[in-house]
Amino acid sequence: MREYFKQKHQEELSDRETVGASLVSASAPGKLMLFGEHAVVYGYPCIATAVDQRIRAVAQNIPQPRLEIEAPDVGVTNYEKGLSEIGLDTNIFKGVRFVETAIKNFRELYPGDSGLLIQTSSEFSSEFGFGSSSAVTVAVLKAISGLNNVFLTNEDLFRLSYQTVGEVQGVGSGFDLAAAIWGGTINFIAGGKEITPLAVGELSLVVGYTGIKADTPSLIRQVAELYRRDQKWTEGIFGSIASITKEARTSLTKGDWERTGELMNLNQELLVALGVNTKELSRLISAARDAGAWGAKLSGAGGGDCMIALADSEYKKNVEEAIEKVGGKVLRVTSNAEGARIE
Numbered sequence: 112m113r114e115y116f117k118q119k120h121q122e123e124l125s126d127r128e129t130v131g132a133s134l135v136s137a138s139a140p141g142k143l144m145l146f147g148e149h150a151v152v153y154g155y156p157c158i159a160t161a162v163d164q165r166i167r168a169v170a171q172n173i174p175q176p177r178l179e180i181e182a183p184d185v186g187v188t189n190y191e192k193g194l195s196e197i198g199l200d201t202n203i204f205k206g207v208r209f210v211e212t213a214i215k216n217f218r219e220l221y222p223g224d225s226g227l228l229i230q231t232s233s234e235f236s237s238e239f240g241f242g243s244s245s246a247v248t249v250a251v252l253k254a255i256s257g258l259n260n261v262f263l264t265n266e267d268l269f270r271l272s273y274q275t276v277g278e279v280q281g282v283g284s285g286f287d288l289a290a291a292i293w294g295g296t297i298n299f300i301a302g303g304k305e306i307t308p309l310a311v312g313e314l315s316l317v318v319g320y321t322g323i324k325a326d327t328p329s330l331i332r333q334v335a336e337l338y339r340r341d342q343k344w345t346e347g348i349f350g351s352i353a354s355i356t357k358e359a360r361t362s363l364t365k366g367d368w369e370r371t372g373e374l375m376n377l378n379q380e381l382l383v384a385l386g387v388n389t390k391e392l393s394r395l396i397s398a399a400r401d402a403g404a405w406g407a408k409l410s411g412a413g414g415g416d417c418m419i420a421l422a423d424s425e426y427k428k429n430v431e432e433a434i435e436k437v438g439g440k441v442l443r444v445t446s447n448a449e450g451a452r453i454e
């Protein structure tokens with residue numbers, strides 16, 4: 112991969128005039144999984160949408176030969192490290208793990224002597240499961256590539272981000288990175304084998320947060336354990352999830368919300384079978400359905416975080432109130448947000 116990026120960079124430098132900016136700001140959106148969670152880890156497709164809540168990263172050259180990070184939203188202030196020490200620590204402080212690893216990976220491909228200050232800020236809490244780690248990784252890589260006059264295509268940005276998240280987290284399909292980079296609504300296959308933007312209109316979604324932070328890697332391991340114990344049965348569930356996701360691709364692009372809602376309900380039953388549902392999620396999902404939603408399901412790894420419901424605008428307020436009545440927190444977001452961008 113290194114050779115690929117090196118050659119590309121050299122070609123670009125000869126093609127373009129360097130601008131020499133000393134500060135670049137970039138942002139990337141959070142995401143919601145619509146269909147296909149867990150099955151996507153095993154090579155099946157999923158559908159995700161980017162939401163209009165973003166993470167920003169500002170990258171700046173500084174005279175001191177060190178990396179400085181300010182990320183007050185996750186409790187990081189005055190973090191600093193010598194340039195030669197970036198990424199060497201085997202136990203990088205949690206709040207800066209993704210940012211520092213992203214910088215290490217970028218600098219391995221594009222070394223430089225300049226000191227670097229990174230400041231990040233988020234429009235959403237990292238508790239919601241909107242993919243804050245992925246969005247911050249993408250935003251930081253977008254900002255530092257801009258700062259260094261390196262043009263990364265979406266595919267390049269995905270590769271570098273996927274490598275980073277893989278090193279920090281070890282597991283995951285990368286769908287959240289793709290949503291943060293491409294934006295909109297995408298059909299995705301693990302590792303970025305396929306990333307297809309879908310022509311889907313604005314979704315009339317209601318998002319309910321359970322108040323419980325889910326631990327995605329441990330839920331992925333839990334499903335892996337199920338797979339190990341009974342591969343045939345688990346493959347059967349994944350196959351059914353894949354059929355639903357395939358049909359949802361059509362119903363979403365046709366704007367057939369009623370069928371999309373039914374498919375969400377079916378997908379939810381299969382997630383229950385995988386053992387990743389919780390009683391809190393169930394409570395919010397049932398309340399949304401009873402209040403007139405076309406369909407509702409958990410979104411993401413399960414174990415907590417958020418559920419989503421699709422509802423006609425006429426019922427949206429009812430659904431929101433019903434979710435709040437049973438203890439959920441309604442998060443107002445719109446779908447199909449723009450992907451990573453320099454600001």
Ligand code: PMV
Nearest residue numbers: 148149283284285327411412
């Ligand atoms: O927990 P989230 O919202 O990041 O979603 C995880 C979705 C999984 O399919 C379980 C894992 C993955 O990386 O695709």
